[in-house]
Amino acid sequence: MGVSTVLIVALSGCSAPPSVPPDTLIGEPVAATVRHVPAGTAYAWYDLSEAVLHQPGSLIGGPAPDGEGGVVIAVCADADTIAESTRITTGAIPRAAYDDTVRRRAAAGDYRHLLPECADR
Numbered sequence: 705m706g707v708s709t710v711l712i713v714a715l716s717g718c719s720a721p722p723s724v725p726p727d728t729l730i731g732e733p734v735a736a737t738v739r740h741v742p743a744g745t746a747y748a749w750y751d752l753s754e755a756v757l758h759q760p761g762s763l764i765g766g767p768a769p770d771g772e773g774g775v776v777i778a779v780c781a782d783a784d785t786i787a788e789s790t791r792i793t794t795g796a797i798p799r800a801a802y803d804d805t806v807r808r809r810a811a812a813g814d815y816r817h818l819l820p821e822c823a824d825r
Contacts, residue, residue: 726781726792730810734763734771734796741792748821752777752795755818756806762798775799777806778815780822793821 729737734749741747749771751761756777763774778795786792795818797806809815816822 723785723787726779726786729776729779732776734774737776737794746791749794752818753797756797757801773799775802777810778819780819793819795819
């Protein structure tokens with residue numbers, strides 16, 4: 705399936721987490737999603753370029769910081785809201801490939817199965 709993991713971390717901070725569905729992260733830049741993840745929540749993201757675009761991943765290991773230029777197209781969480789989640793996983797592709805078709809499919813949840821944490825759901 706060609707999925708690359710880049711970040712797994714338990715976040716800490718003081719801000720109140722949003723009580724919104726995890727799929728509100730779809731369309732957000734990879735770097736911005738970290739701001740929405742509550743303190744103490746495990747967070748991971750994957751470069752889904754190979755699985756979605758049939759191109760080598762470019763969001764990890766290049767000259768730019770990992771995730772720069774990426775946009776979230778899939779989200780998996782263990783609760784109905786970001787605030788209640790203890791584990792959130794996202795998948796991203798380069799923003800340049802985030803066209804209307806990808807946007808619609810992402811909103812419909814068509815890419816969730818590409819996240820190992822959601823493959824069986």
